[in-house]
Amino acid sequence: MVQVFAHRGAAGTYPENTMVAFKKAKRLGADGLELDVQLTKDDQLVVIHDETLDRTTDGRGFVHDYTYEELRRYNANYKFGAKIDFCEIPLLEDVFKWCKDNTLKINIELKNNFIPYYGMEEEVISLIRSHRLSKRVILSSFNDESLVKCKQIAPSIETAILYNTRIMHPWYYAEHLGVDAIHPSYRLIDRYIVEECKKRNIAVRPYTINNVPLMKQIIEDGCDAIITDYPERAKSLLKK
């Protein structure tokens, strides 16, 4: 069965990467969450997409210039709309604590392709282990070196390479890195790629697919999952 991952939570309808969005995603039937992590000045793992606060919050500047105590005062709902009030920028640990009572898969995107965030891999893996979530998480990144490092530290945790430019043979790239899955932009997916990956047991989970005809195509191509801002659309399509 094709799994549905709620991109940044149900980010089409709720403020991205907030506990509100993750909880709504679960209620909308998502099988998993996708979220993005960065490191604060005091080495806390926070869930936010951009390296800076400006686009999604009422703060300014780089995430890594703030301690978590400083960061949590900013409103992650500031740019989204008035329907929901103040939303804290969550810690990755907040998500893990909430996930203790559900069975959602958690696709953690390490946002370390612009800022390397030295030591992030160890921090994330240690938190995963302390919450006994090794079997429920997928670590993804556009930073291939970081994924190699994750595999060295924790061979049993699933990893996935993200990419958004064409790679002629992505299955060889995945094999070379030793990752378990590819997470390409949906524009780069076709049936041949899916078939070649399947032969090698490499999972294929394209992002970010928000319209129903495209979702249909992705399902027909045989992908393992859909990463979407609108999990309810994918779930209702899959029910038909």
Ligand code: G3P
């Ligand atoms: O994990 C898929 C997707 O989230 C990658 O791109 O920029 O939305 O984090 P972005």
Ligand code: MG
């Ligand atoms: Mg992401």
